Structure formats: structure tokens, C-alpha cells
Amino acid sequence: MGTVAVHGLRKSFGKVQALDGVTLDVPDGSFFVVLGPSGAGKTTTLRAIAGLDKLDAGSVHLDGRDATGDTPAARDLAMVFQSYALYPRRTAYENIASPLRARRCSSSEIAAAVERMSSLLHIERLLQRRPAQLSGGEMQRVALARALVRSPRAFLMDEPLTNLDLKLRVEMRTELTRIHRSLGGTFVYVTNDQVEALSMADQVAVLKEGKVQQVGTPTEVYERPANQWVAGFVGSPPISLLACHAEGDRLIGAEGWTLPRPRWTTAEDGRPLLLGLRSEDLSVEQRGDASLSGELYGLEPLGDRTVVDVRVGTEILKVKARPTVTGTPGERLHVTVDLDRAHLFDAGTGLALSEAGR
Amino acid sequence: MAGSIDEAVSTGPARDHTRPARRGGGRGRAVLEVALLAVLAVVMLFPALWMIETSIKENRDVYAIPAKFFDFKVTMDHFRDVFAASGGGRSALSVSFLNSVVVAGVSTVLATVLGVPAAWAYSRFAMKAKKDQLFFILSTRFMPPVVVVIPIFLMYRQVGLIDTKLGLILIYAAFNVPFTIWMMKGFVDEVPAEYEDAAMLDGYTRLQAFWKFTLPLLLPGIAATAVFALIFSWNEFVFAIFLTSSDNVRTAPPAIAGLIGGTTVDWGLVAAASVVFALPVLAFAYLVRRHLVAGVTLGAVRR
Ligand SMILES: Nc1ncnc2c1ncn2[C@@H]1O[C@H](COP(=O)(O)OP(=O)(O)OP(=O)(O)O)[C@@H](O)[C@H]1O
Numbered sequence: 001m002g003t004v005a006v007h008g009l010r011k012s013f014g015k016v017q018a019l020d021g022v023t024l025d026v027p028d029g030s031f032f033v034v035l036g037p038s039g040a041g042k043t044t045t046l047r048a049i050a051g052l053d054k055l056d057a058g059s060v061h062l063d064g065r066d067a068t069g070d071t072p073a074a075r076d077l078a079m080v081f082q083s084y085a086l087y088p089r090r091t092a093y094e095n096i097a098s099p100l101r102a103r104r105c106s107s108s109e110i111a112a113a114v115e116r117m118s119s120l121l122h123i124e125r126l127l128q129r130r131p132a133q134l135s136g137g138e139m140q141r142v143a144l145a146r147a148l149v150r151s152p153r154a155f156l157m158d159e160p161l162t163n164l165d166l167k168l169r170v171e172m173r174t175e176l177t178r179i180h181r182s183l184g185g186t187f188v189y190v191t192n193d194q195v196e197a198l199s200m201a202d203q204v205a206v207l208k209e210g211k212v213q214q215v216g217t218p219t220e221v222y223e224r225p226a227n228q229w230v231a232g233f234v235g236s237p238p239i240s241l242l243a244c245h246a247e248g249d250r251l252i253g254a255e256g257w258t259l260p261r262p263r264w265t266t267a268e269d270g271r272p273l274l275l276g277l278r279s280e281d282l283s284v285e286q287r288g289d290a291s292l293s294g295e296l297y298g299l300e301p302l303g304d305r306t307v308v309d310v311r312v313g314t315e316i317l318k319v320k321a322r323p324t325v326t327g328t329p330g331e332r333l334h335v336t337v338d339l340d341r342a343h344l345f346d347a348g349t350g351l352a353l354s355e356a357g358r
Numbered sequence: 359m360a361g362s363i364d365e366a367v368s369t370g371p372a373r374d375h376t377r378p379a380r381r382g383g384g385r386g387r388a389v390l391e392v393a394l395l396a397v398l399a400v401v402m403l404f405p406a407l408w409m410i411e412t413s414i415k416e417n418r419d420v421y422a423i424p425a426k427f428f429d430f431k432v433t434m435d436h437f438r439d440v441f442a443a444s445g446g447g448r449s450a451l452s453v454s455f456l457n458s459v460v461v462a463g464v465s466t467v468l469a470t471v472l473g474v475p476a477a478w479a480y481s482r483f484a485m486k487a488k489k490d491q492l493f494f495i496l497s498t499r500f501m502p503p504v505v506v507v508i509p510i511f512l513m514y515r516q517v518g519l520i521d522t523k524l525g526l527i528l529i530y531a532a533f534n535v536p537f538t539i540w541m542m543k544g545f546v547d548e549v550p551a552e553y554e555d556a557a558m559l560d561g562y563t564r565l566q567a568f569w570k571f572t573l574p575l576l577l578p579g580i581a582a583t584a585v586f587a588l589i590f591s592w593n594e595f596v597f598a599i600f601l602t603s604s605d606n607v608r609t610a611p612p613a614i615a616g617l618i619g620g621t622t623v624d625w626g627l628v629a630a631a632s633v634v635f636a637l638p639v640l641a642f643a644y645l646v647r648r649h650l651v652a653g654v655t656l657g658a659v660r661r
């Protein structure tokens with residue numbers, strides 16, 4: 001058992017409203033990712049769940065029971081801190097053993113548990129070292145081991161992979177998903193890396209300026225972003241947004257282009273909209289009648305693909321293309337649009353238009 | 359924790375060793391600097407040197423005119439007199455030294471026991487008007503003791519603390535607590551609060567987290583702070599002379615001062631007592647030598 005539910009969390013630091021009514025529901029056993037840019041309030045959310053900071057308002061329920069006033073120890077959670085917070089005077093072994101010592105486990109139990117964790121995370125060799133003698137990646141493993149050594153209600157992880165180099169980060173991503181599967185347990189995992197969120201999560205909550213923008217599966221968040229900001233934050237290269245409005249069965253761009261109106265749009269004629277197009281839903285090859293004309297602005301070869309920047313009026317479209325694509329800047333070209341996969345947002349509120357007909 | 363005070367004191371960046379590079383042609387200036395410093399050193403150190411000389415001179419040489427700098431007879435009689443009374447048994451001076459040890463020691467322990475947790479609280483917790491509170495605490499140190507000694511004398515007379523070691527201990531602790539809070543807050547600020555957060559998630563209470571995880575990291579700072587408090591209490595004169603009168607309560611500073619006056623002054627004894635009195639301070643000051651300069655700016659001490 002291990003559900004975490006927070007409701008209406010509010011917390012301010014002086015003038016900064018770090019949390020502005022955060023409500024999350026983390027199901028038992030799920031890998032729940034809180035995704036947001038730096039300063040979104042991710043750490044503050046985790047600290048609120050852990051009971052480390054006093055809240056201005058809101059409640060925390062653990063396993064359905066109100067735990068808002070409980071001490072951190074009573075909440076029975078484990079946390080990996082953004083800075084690891086390994087005890088500097090203690091060996092890796094003692095760091096990992098600490099949660100068990102605090103709960104008065106016998107030393108044979110402790111030895112067995114630490115051994116199990118260290119082999120799971122491949123840190124057997126490091127157990128007698130102190131944090132100062134460990135590399136960043138090794139410290140991060142020790143911090144993970146310290147959290148995972150018990151079976152608490154839930155594991156809270158604050159950007160545990162952000163400080164690692166890319167290769168190690170990718171490795172640890174798979175490793176952590178594997179650990180989650182083998183140990184079970186509820187993970188609340190905070191990150192600012194959308195790739196991490198999409199690849200690891202059962203559910204993602206997107207956070208911005210202390211407000212939850214959207215909660216859903218990675219597919220939902222990617223395929224049906226609730227608003228323009230989520231659409232822009234999730235996905236790489238970022239989604240291209242074009243100002244337009246509907247008129248009869250056409251979409252008229254502010255830059256003068258026209259496209260067939262997607263069948264599912266509900267927007268009335270004339271309302272200012274933003275058309276969101278992901279790079280993979282665009283193509284520089286001529287196909288069908290939904291196309292935009294523009295000029296080549298630049299090429300970003302990324303190895304497995306090339307991102308072609310196409311200028312349409314004053315707006316730039318990011319188009320995914322084959323790695324072999326060539327061209328010279330200024331060259332005219334047509335971009336084919338897969339309108340069935342396009343997104344429309346209200347230009348005023350930024351909210352996605354209802355997609356009921358899709 | 360095995361770290362000595364010395365280790366604690368030397369962990370900082372070695373900024374004491376950095377000197378601005380001299381410009382070319384600065385040799386003349388360097389010579390002048392050294393000469394001026396030498397003069398200053400002689401002026402500053404002469405009294406101390408004279409004190410040490412006097413403490414080991416025979417009485418005849420002490421009063422010799424012209425003064426004897428080098429060829430005097432060395433004797434340890436004055437030091438013997440510091441500790442032993444002429445009629446046998448303990449001298450009043452030695453009792454005062456013992457009193458000083460007790461008063462300075464206990465008041466320092468008290469100030470540390472009260473000040474360290476307070477510093478921790480000020481460092482860790484959000485509270486109303488924290489800056490104002492800290493300023494208020496510091497402001498109690500702005501007042502010279504001599505300003506408050508009369509009211510305290512009157513209060514002490516009311517509650518029967520006049521001429522007691524407890525009275526001195528309390529007033530010294532009260533004077534040292536603000537200092538301890540300020541200096542220790544600097545040290546606590548340096549220890550990340552996340553160690554305690556992690557410990558609380560491990561299952562410890564907040565106080566256990568402080569005790570088991572933060573306190574060991576503070577020990578060097580506590581040692582340095584305690585030495586400062588100890589030196590203050592050891593040297594304190596104004597309260598001691600106003601609030602105590604009997605020989606078995608009196609601390610060393612007023613006791614030594616009491617040797618001067620009367621018809622004849624036994625300068626050899628005064629010098630010997632002063633030497634004995636100065637030794638602990640010298641030893642402790644040596645231990646915290648790097649903090650001495652920074653310590654003047656209360657709380658600005660960084661490791
Ligand atoms: N102790 C604090 N004092 C003052 N402001 C704070 C404090 N902690 C957080 N904040 C502010 O609250 C906001 C949210 O901070 P938080 O640490 O939760 O962000 P985050 O999403 O974890 O960011 P990051 O990805 O950079 O770790 C930020 O604007 C931050 O400046």
C-alpha cells in the first residue's frame with residue numbers, strides 16, 4: 001500500500017508563490033513523474049509531501065489518511081535529495097544503513113539489506129568510502145540505495161539524475177525503471193527533463209510556476225497537451241506554434257497561408273488561435289494538399305535525423321527530416337502538414353481546443 | 359569526532375597567506391615597513407617582556423636603579439609566593455586562580471549549552487522578525503559592562519547573588535550567550551540543513567537529527583567559540599571587582615589588582631601572578647589564532 005495525495009498545496013517564500021494550489025493523486029505502485037522547468041516548485045512539492053516545510057495551505061494524505069500534521073519520520077517515506085545530502089562523516093555503508101538504524105533494526109538485518117542494495121546498484125566496492133571520496137554518479141547511487149533500503153510508503157526522488165553525464169543518465173534511467181519494477185512501491189519522481197518524464201513515467205504531472213498544468217500518461221501529455229505551454233515544454237525540438245483563425249472550412253494564418261480546417265475543431269470563425277505542429281508531423285516532402293510554403297532558414301543535423309528550420313512569414317517551423325536532407329538557406333520549399341495530428345490552442349487563454357471530434 | 363581545535367581553525371581557505379604582490383621598486387618600502395613594524399613590536403611587547411623579567415628577578419634587582427635588563431639574579435620565589443601563603447597553606451592568590459577557573463569554565467559551558475541550540479534555531483527556522491531579534495541579541499553587547507554594573511549590583515543584592523561565584527557565572531554566561539549565538543550561527547549556516555532533513559526522513563526526530571548529524575559537524579566551531587567565551591570570562595574585571603569582595607569568591611583579575619596599592623607593592627609577586635594569569639589566555643589564543651581577527655566582527659567567521 002502506498003498512495004500519496006496532496007490537495008491544494010500553497011506555499012510562498014516572501015513574494016515568490018512557490019506552490020499555488022497543487023493537487024496531485026499518486027496511485028499505489030505507480031511511477032509518478034512531476035515535470036517542470038527550474039523554479040516550478042518541484043522540490044517544494046516533494047518537501048511538502050515529506051513534511052519538511054510548513055505549508056501555507058493544503059493537505060497531504062498518505063494511504064488515504066490525513067498526514068498533514070505528521071512529522072517526516074511518522075510519514076514513513078524515503079527521499080533522494082537533489083543535492084544527495086549524504087552524511088559527510090559517514091561511510092557509504094553507514095549512509096545506506098542510516099534509515100534502518102533509525103528504526104532500530106538488528107545489525108544482521110542491516111548488513112543483509114545494505115548488501116542487497118549495494119549489489120542492486122553496483123556499489124559494493126564503494127561501501128567503505130566517504131561521500132567526499134565518491135564521484136557524482138557514485139554519490140547518486142549511494143543516495144538511491146539509502147532511499148531504497150527500506151520499503152516505505154513511497155519514494156520521493158528529486159532530480160536524482162540531473163547531475164550525471166548523458167551516458168550515465170541514460171543508463172540510470174533504464175536502471176531505475178528496472179528497480180521500480182523489481183521492488184515495486186510508489187515513486188514520486190521529480191525532473192525537469194521531459195525525455196526522462198516521457199520514458200519513465202506511468203503518469204506525468206506538468207508543473208509550472210506552482211500550478212499543475214496537466215496530469216496524464218506520457219502519451220496523453222505528448223499527444224494531447226492541455227495547453228500551449230505544455231505543448232511547448234514537452235517534446236524536442238519544441239512544437240511550432242502559428243497564429244491563425246478559422247474561416248469556414250479553412251484555417252487562415254496570420255502570415256497569409258491557408259490550410260484545410262481540421263475536421264475536429266470546434267472553434268467559431270474569427271477566434272484567434274494557435275496552430276501547434278510537432279516536427280514529426282511536418283515533412284519537407286510534397287504530399288497531399290495541406291502544405292505551407294516558406295523558405296529554408298537553417299539545418300540542424302542530429303545524426304539520426306535533421307531538423308529543418310523553415311521560415312513561414314516571420315514564424316519558424318521546425319520540421320523533422322531525413323539525415324540526408326540538403327538545401328541552401330533562402331531556398332523556397334513546401335512543408336506538408338499532417339493536420340490530423342495538429343493541435344489548436346486558443347490564442348488568448350492558451351488552452352487546447354476541445355478535441356471531442358478527433 | 360577526532361578533529362582538534364587546531365584542525366578546525368585551519369580548514370578555511372588560506373587567505374591569511376595571500377599577500378598583494380609587491381610592485382617593482384618596492385624594496386625601499388619593504389625595508390621601511392619592516393622597520394616600522396619592528397618599532398611597533400618592541401613598544402607592544404616591552405611590557406610583556408618586562409613583566410616576565412620582573413617575575414623572575416630577585417626583589418633587590420626589581421627595585422634597582424638603573425633598572426637591570428640582563429645581569430639580574432634569577433629566582434622562582436615570586437612564583438612560589440603566588441601559590442603558597444607565607445605562613446604555609448594556600449595563598450589567597452591561588453584561591454582566586456581556582457575561582458577564575460571555576461567561574462570562567464562553568465560560565466563558558468553554560469553559554470555554549472544555551473547558545474549553540476539557539477544559534478541552530480536561528481539558522482534553521484523561519485521566525486518572525488528574525489533579523490530584529492538577532493540585532494537585539496547583539497545589541498546587548500554594545501553596552502560596556504561598566505554601564506550596567508550598578509543596576510546589576512542592586513539586583514544582585516536583592517536576590518543574594520552579591521559576592522557569590524554563581525553570580526559571576528550567571529552574568530558572564532549572560533554576556534557570552536549573544537556572542538556564542540552570533541558566532542555559532544555562522545558555523546551552523548555552513549552546515550547544509552539537508553543533512554537534518556535526510557535524517558528526519560530516515561526516521562529520526564528533529565532533535566535527534568541535530569544531535570546525531572549536525573552537532574558533530576559543529577564541534578570545531580563550538581570549540582573555537584568556547585575559547586572566545588572562556589577568554590572573555592577569564593579576563594573580565596569590571597563585574598568581578600564590583601560584584602565580589604571576599605577572598606574565597608574573588609577571581610584573579612581583581613585579586614591581582616588588589617596586590618597594587620597599600621604602602622609597599624611587591625612588584626615581583628604582581629608580575630609572577632600576571633604571568634600565571636596570562637598563560638592560559640596565550641595558550642587558548644594560540645589555538646584560535648585564525649579566528650581572533652575574524653571573531654572581532656562577530657558571526658562573520660567562515661570556515
Ligand atoms: N527556501 C527558499 N527561500 C526562498 N525561496 C525559495 C526557497 N525554496 C524555493 N524557493 C523559490 O520557490 C520557487 C520554487 O522552488 P523549487 O525549489 O521548488 O523549484 P524546483 O522546481 O525544484 O526547481 P529546480 O529544478 O531548479 O530544482 C523558486 O522560485 C524558488 O526560488
Ligand SMILES: [Mg+2]
Pocket residue numbers: 042043044082158159
Ligand atoms: Mg528542485
